[in-house]
Amino acid sequence: MELTKQLAEAVLSADPLQDERAIQMAKNGLLDVAAAALAAKEDEGIQKLMQLVEQEGGAAQIPVIGQGKKVSRQSAAMLNGYLIHALDYDDVHSDVRGHPSAVIVPALLSQLTECKGYGERFLAAYITGVEVMARLGESIGKAHYERGWHNTGTLGAIAAVCAIGYLKQVTREELTKAIGFAGAQSAGMRKQFGSDMKPLQAGLAAKTAVWSMDLACSGFGGSESVLDGELGFFSLYGDQELAEKRLLEGYGSIWRIVSPGLWFKVYPFCSAAHHAADAIEFLVKERPSLRDQIEQVDVIFPPGGDAALTERTPLTGEEGRFSVEYVIALAVFGHTLSLDAFTKKTISPEMRTWMKRVSRGYDQTIEPHPDAVPKGRFTILKLTLTDGTTISRRVDIPRGAPGHALSKEDIMQKLSSVIDASHAQQILQAIEAANDSSYLQLLA
Amino acid sequence: MELTKQLAEAVLSADPLQDERAIQMAKNGLLDVAAAALAAKEDEGIQKLMQLVEQEGGAAQIPVIGQGKKVSRQSAAMLNGYLIHALDYDDVHSDVRGHPSAVIVPALLSQLTECKGYGERFLAAYITGVEVMARLGESIGKAHYERGWHNTGTLGAIAAVCAIGYLKQVTREELTKAIGFAGAQSAGMRKQFGSDMKPLQAGLAAKTAVWSMDLACSGFGGSESVLDGELGFFSLYGDQELAEKRLLEGYGSIWRIVSPGLWFKVYPFCSAAHHAADAIEFLVKERPSLRDQIEQVDVIFPPGGDAALTERTPLTGEEGRFSVEYVIALAVFGHTLSLDAFTKKTISPEMRTWMKRVSRGYDQTIEPHPDAVPKGRFTILKLTLTDGTTISRRVDIPRGAPGHALSKEDIMQKLSSVIDASHAQQILQAIEAANDSSYLQLLA
Numbered sequence: 001m002e003l004t005k006q007l008a009e010a011v012l013s014a015d016p017l018q019d020e021r022a023i024q025m026a027k028n029g030l031l032d033v034a035a036a037a038l039a040a041k042e043d044e045g046i047q048k049l050m051q052l053v054e055q056e057g058g059a060a061q062i063p064v065i066g067q068g069k070k071v072s073r074q075s076a077a078m079l080n081g082y083l084i085h086a087l088d089y090d091d092v093h094s095d096v097r098g099h100p101s102a103v104i105v106p107a108l109l110s111q112l113t114e115c116k117g118y119g120e121r122f123l124a125a126y127i128t129g130v131e132v133m134a135r136l137g138e139s140i141g142k143a144h145y146e147r148g149w150h151n152t153g154t155l156g157a158i159a160a161v162c163a164i165g166y167l168k169q170v171t172r173e174e175l176t177k178a179i180g181f182a183g184a185q186s187a188g189m190r191k192q193f194g195s196d197m198k199p200l201q202a203g204l205a206a207k208t209a210v211w212s213m214d215l216a217c218s219g220f221g222g223s224e225s226v227l228d229g230e231l232g233f234f235s236l237y238g239d240q241e242l243a244e245k246r247l248l249e250g251y252g253s254i255w256r257i258v259s260p261g262l263w264f265k266v267y268p269f270c271s272a273a274h275h276a277a278d279a280i281e282f283l284v285k286e287r288p289s290l291r292d293q294i295e296q297v298d299v300i301f302p303p304g305g306d307a308a309l310t311e312r313t314p315l316t317g318e319e320g321r322f323s324v325e326y327v328i329a330l331a332v333f334g335h336t337l338s339l340d341a342f343t344k345k346t347i348s349p350e351m352r353t354w355m356k357r358v359s360r361g362y363d364q365t366i367e368p369h370p371d372a373v374p375k376g377r378f379t380i381l382k383l384t385l386t387d388g389t390t391i392s393r394r395v396d397i398p399r400g401a402p403g404h405a406l407s408k409e410d411i412m413q414k415l416s417s418v419i420d421a422s423h424a425q426q427i428l429q430a431i432e433a434a435n436d437s438s439y440l441q442l443l444a
Numbered sequence: 445m446e447l448t449k450q451l452a453e454a455v456l457s458a459d460p461l462q463d464e465r466a467i468q469m470a471k472n473g474l475l476d477v478a479a480a481a482l483a484a485k486e487d488e489g490i491q492k493l494m495q496l497v498e499q500e501g502g503a504a505q506i507p508v509i510g511q512g513k514k515v516s517r518q519s520a521a522m523l524n525g526y527l528i529h530a531l532d533y534d535d536v537h538s539d540v541r542g543h544p545s546a547v548i549v550p551a552l553l554s555q556l557t558e559c560k561g562y563g564e565r566f567l568a569a570y571i572t573g574v575e576v577m578a579r580l581g582e583s584i585g586k587a588h589y590e591r592g593w594h595n596t597g598t599l600g601a602i603a604a605v606c607a608i609g610y611l612k613q614v615t616r617e618e619l620t621k622a623i624g625f626a627g628a629q630s631a632g633m634r635k636q637f638g639s640d641m642k643p644l645q646a647g648l649a650a651k652t653a654v655w656s657m658d659l660a661c662s663g664f665g666g667s668e669s670v671l672d673g674e675l676g677f678f679s680l681y682g683d684q685e686l687a688e689k690r691l692l693e694g695y696g697s698i699w700r701i702v703s704p705g706l707w708f709k710v711y712p713f714c715s716a717a718h719h720a721a722d723a724i725e726f727l728v729k730e731r732p733s734l735r736d737q738i739e740q741v742d743v744i745f746p747p748g749g750d751a752a753l754t755e756r757t758p759l760t761g762e763e764g765r766f767s768v769e770y771v772i773a774l775a776v777f778g779h780t781l782s783l784d785a786f787t788k789k790t791i792s793p794e795m796r797t798w799m800k801r802v803s804r805g806y807d808q809t810i811e812p813h814p815d816a817v818p819k820g821r822f823t824i825l826k827l828t829l830t831d832g833t834t835i836s837r838r839v840d841i842p843r844g845a846p847g848h849a850l851s852k853e854d855i856m857q858k859l860s861s862v863i864d865a866s867h868a869q870q871i872l873q874a875i876e877a878a879n880d881s882s883y884l885q886l887l888a
Contacts, residue, residue: 048662055658056516059501072500148675153628184597184636185648189628189667191675196665197628204629214499218492221640223633231592231635 001244003227003234007132008175011162014252016127017120022255025262026123027431028411029130032091032264033084033105034427034443035415039268039339040086041066045196049079062110063444070444073110077210080106081203085152087339088199088321089268094260094374094402095134096155097145101262102202103156104129104163107209109440111167117437118167127257129163134256139247140238145190150198153188154237156205157212164213173224174216180226181212183233194310194322261402263373264411267337269321272308274398275379276324280331283383283393291332293385297358299324300380302368306360313355317342325358326351328381338417369396371403445688447671447678451576452619455606458696460571461564466699469706470567471875472855473574476535476708477528477549478871478887479859483712483783484530485510489640493523506554507888514888517554521654524550525647529596531783532643532765533712538704538818538846539578540599541589545706546646547600548573548607551653553884555611561881562611571701573607578700583691584682589634594642597632598681600649601656608657617668618660624670625656627677638754638766705846707817708855711781713765716752718842719823720768724775727827727837735776737829741802743768744824746812750804757799761786769799772825782861813840815847 016022040046050067058072064079071079084090085102093100108125112118118125136155145151161182165175185208188201216222227233227243234243267277276299284290299306311323320326321342329351330341368376373396382392397404406414408428415424423442430438460466484490494511502516508523515523528534529546537544552569556562562569580599589595605626609619629652632645660666671677671687678687711721720743728734743750755767764770765786773795774785812820817840826836841848850858852872859868867886874882 045664048664052655052658052662055503056518057501057503058516059499061501072502074500148680150628180636181641184594184633184641184645185631187629187631189670189675189677189680191667191670191673191677192624192628195667197625197667200664201628211496214496218496220489220492220644223635223639223641226633226635229635231633233633233635236592236633 001228002225003232003243003247004179004225005172005176006248007162007227008165008172008179010248010251011128011132011166012169012172012175014128016124016131016252016255019255019258021258022127023120023123025257026126028264028406028408029091029101029126029257029262030105030431030439031408031411031415031428033101035411035418036085036087036090037065037080037083037443038415039089039418040083043083043086045086045199046079046083049082049200053079061113063440065443068444073113074207074210077106077110077206078200078203080109081206082199085199085202087268087342088270089265091262091264092271093130093134093137093256093262095256096137096151098137098150098152098155099202100130100133100156100159102199103152103205103209104133104160106203107160107206108163108167110206110210111164112437112440117435119436120434121167122436123434125163125167127255128166129159130257130262131251131255132162133159135247135251139234139243141242144238148190149237150188150190150192150201153201153205154186156202157182157186157208158233160206160209161212164209168213170213170217174213176224177222178213178216180223181215182208183226185212186233186237259402261405263401264406264414266398266400266406266410266414268339268342269327269337270308271398272306273324273327274400275377275395276381277327277331277337278395278398279379279381279393280328281337283381283391284331290383291334293387294332294357294383295386296384297328298361298382298384299328299358300361300363300366300382302366302376302378303362303364305362305377305379313352314347316344316346318344320347324360325355328358329355372396373398373401373403445672446669447676447687447691448623448669449616449620450692451606451671452609452616452623454692454695455572455576455610456613456616456619458572460568460575460696460699463699463702465702466571467564467567469701470570472708472850472852473535473545473570473701473706474549474875474883475852475855475859475872476706477545479855479862480529480531480534481509481524481527481887482859483533483862484527487527487530489530489643490523490527493526493644497523505557507884509887512888517557518651518654521550521554521650522644522647524553525650526643529643529646531712531786532714533709535706535708536715537574537578537581537700537706539700540581540595542581542594542596542599543646544574544577544600544603546643547596547649547653548577548604550647551604551650552607552611554650554654555608556881556884561879563880564878565611566880567878569607569611571699572610573603574701574706575695575699576606577603579691579695583678583687585686588682592634593681594632594634594636594645597645597649598630600646601626601630601652604650604653605656608653612657614657614661618657620668621666622657622660624667625659626652627670629656630677630681703846705849707845708850708858710842710844710850710854710858712783712786713771713781714752715842716750717768717771718844719821719839720825721771721775721781722839722842723823723825723837724772725781727825727835728775734827735778737831738776738801738827739830740828741772742805742826742828743772743802744805744807744810744826746810746820746822747806747808749806749821749823757796758791760788760790762788764791768804769802772802773799816840817842817845817847
């Protein structure tokens with residue numbers, strides 16, 4: 001099978017604009033990207049990256065989100081990808097096991113030189129990128145992530161190059177070669193999780209995509225079979241047999257951006273704590289006086305369900321992004337679970353002491369919900385009160401996840417918590433009008 | 445074991461300048477790099493890459509070899525790495541199973557901003573880079589290359605970042621993080637062999653090294669344990685257990701640049717045809733009238749020994765780089781095995797007809813020479829003449845390979861075939877004086 005050529009062919013010959021749900025989901029995705037990236041505009045890492053980019057120099061071609069500056073196309077792809085993923089507040093996708101928009105959207109935005117817009121074609125290209133990234137995620141096999149690869153990085157470049165190829169209507173040969181250039185530069189390690197390098201790996205994949213397509217369109221020589229055979233991409237990074245079955249099966253029949261769909265995050269912290277966050281918020285709302293009554297909190301996961309929640313006694317709000325104890329304490333203390341609770345500010349001693357009442361447990365006898373997100377996951381909160389009564393609540397599909405998705409209004413609320421309401425309205429209008437170049441200018 | 449920190453520590457605390465043989469070999473290496481890169485200065489690929497780099501813009505910081513132009517530090521690392529490896533005329537190293545200087549030297553040259561030179565420290569940094577790349581090659585295991593990774597690309601970035609770290613005397617923490625950034629961006633596929641992308645993979649590794657060190661020195665956050673443990677670099681790309689045994693064993697006791705040593709190429713074609721080239725050149729020199737007497741040529745390899753020689757009936761000199769048939773025909777027809785025989789020019793019909801007299805065979809019963817280069821390799825040429833007599837010649841260590849190495853004079857001859865003699869002399873003098881910034885200016 002010639003997977004590389006067939007993928008290029010499938011990408012270029014499909015028409016995502018036939019599916020109205022896909023278009024709507026792409027619009028929601030762009031709105032959520034704006035919220036995630038603008039929430040990070042004061043990030044320290046972006047200042048360091050901007051300085052390094054300025055040292056190298058480069059043409060002022062594409063705006064960096066929220067920075068009021070333009071940099072070269074490749075650098076913009078990198079910096080914007082970093083910003084979208086910096087707070088881990090951007091969408092995730094269960095087939096990808098990673099963050100599709102943080103790679104695909106910045107790679108596409110870097111194509112909008114000289115204010116040239118692509119209109120609805122921009123949305124179609126975004127749908128295409130998510131589609132390819134989801135299919136790559138399924139094709140590469142579970143072992144890929146488990147071994148230590150960071151799927152956002154390793155799958156993002158090929159996916160984004162397909163999105164660019166669709167946007168620019170390149171030839172089949174150009175796309176085939178660009179897939180090859182991107183494949184041969186694909187990287188990203190989970191070892192970098194918890195550091196600034198994690199979100200940068202999203203940006204680097206976006207940059208690789210921009211560069212790989214330029215390389216292909218310049219006529220530079222490259223392989224047209226990088227996804228194929230014994231020495232190919234899937235053999236090296238995953239599972240060739242699985243890829244031959246899954247990569248192209250029914251391409252375009254149901255767009256992956258719709259089903260299983262993007263998960264837009266309600267909270268600016270690790271998605272593994274979102275179930276517990278929903279549960280505690282519900283209980284607190286029901287009983288405002290709960291804080292003074294709680295003696296103990298038990299949080300029950302399936303075995304391994306809290307692997308990403310590495311902090312049990314965080315010192316700062318930033319560390320608290322990976323702590324279910326902190327998230328529960330915030331809600332109990334009456335704070336909203338919003339951005340200002342997850343900064344570098346130190347957590348109060350009072351709250352740190354209270355957090356010791358939270359303990360984690362695991363129960364493999366509990367049957368996960370068939371539609372659980374992620375598959376097989378649940379979280380049960382058991383509160384034991386001072387009077388001896390217990391209250392519990394179980395969450396299988398957290399708010400924001402597919403099956404419990406955010407509406408456009410919810411995402412507008414997320415965006416409006418980050419920028420002023422009239423700016424958010426303008427961004428929404430640009431998206432509704434499929435005016436991609438106006439969207440980019442409004443993010444600048 | 446904390447391999448990442450220990451590698452940084454070993455690199456920064458060693459002193460390669462204590463070994464005079466290592467210094468001499470590093471000087472030969474720089475001389476050979478000049479020859480390999482300047483031979484490629486008219487290459488078509490470099491024109492395309494220069495155009496793409498100019499589109500992105502960037503500060504004029506470092507010269508591109510033979511192009512009379514300066515580009516940004518990162519772009520220079522990429523373009524110079526490409527040029528050094530473009531004709532496959534640059535050094536190889538058996539521990540690396542790839543091309544160390546094509547990554548390490550351009551990464552180091554990109555540090556020479558504002559004509560600031562490092563003198564002998566530049567040589568020490570180069571020795572360090574080759575050392576780390578050879579150790580990575582041994583530690584990653586044979587299966588790495590066999591599975592399809594391109595060692596020059598996958599091992600080059602970490603090696604070059606160590607070379608830069610030594611050159612700039614960064615802190616241990618900076619080097620540890622830089623190794624992590626480089627490791628998490630390491631890539632390169634053998635699927636790209638035979639295309640322009642192969643030499644570009646060398647350049648991209650050099651660029652990644654420059655960028656990774658800048659990132660580390662800016663204070664950007666990253667993991668300090670990328671080479672360690674179950675999710676680490678060796679687990680992902682190779683063999684963690686092997687790495688723990690081999691990576692640091694006896695670091696600096698015998699420098700790998702000396703033993704097994706760099707192999708400088710005599711001929712501008714695939715090293716797998718060098719044994720046969722030596723054999724036929726010897727036989728032709730002995731009997732100038734041979735051409736009219738040969739009826740048949742049998743070339744005997746160990747099984748798989750000709751795997752890289754993919755062309756049996758090449759149409760052009762460029763394809764002929766991977767054809768033992770063409771190499772033998774050239775010598776028999778009285779041509780020198782030099783650059784002008786390996787261009788895009790079509791091979792004459794007469795020569796193409798003659799090439800049919802050459803056939804390949806394999807013999808696994810023949811014992812390889814204990815010092816064979818590469819290990820286990822040999823080539824036997826058997827000529828059957830029209831009068832029925834047979835002549836044969838066996839080569840185990842081709843000219844240029846360690847054990848049969850080129851002298852400084854030989855490399856000067858290689859360089860002088862590419863540029864005029866006075867220019868070559870100036871380059872030699874800059875190298876002898878350990879004047880790195882003058883060396884760079886002379887390559888411009």
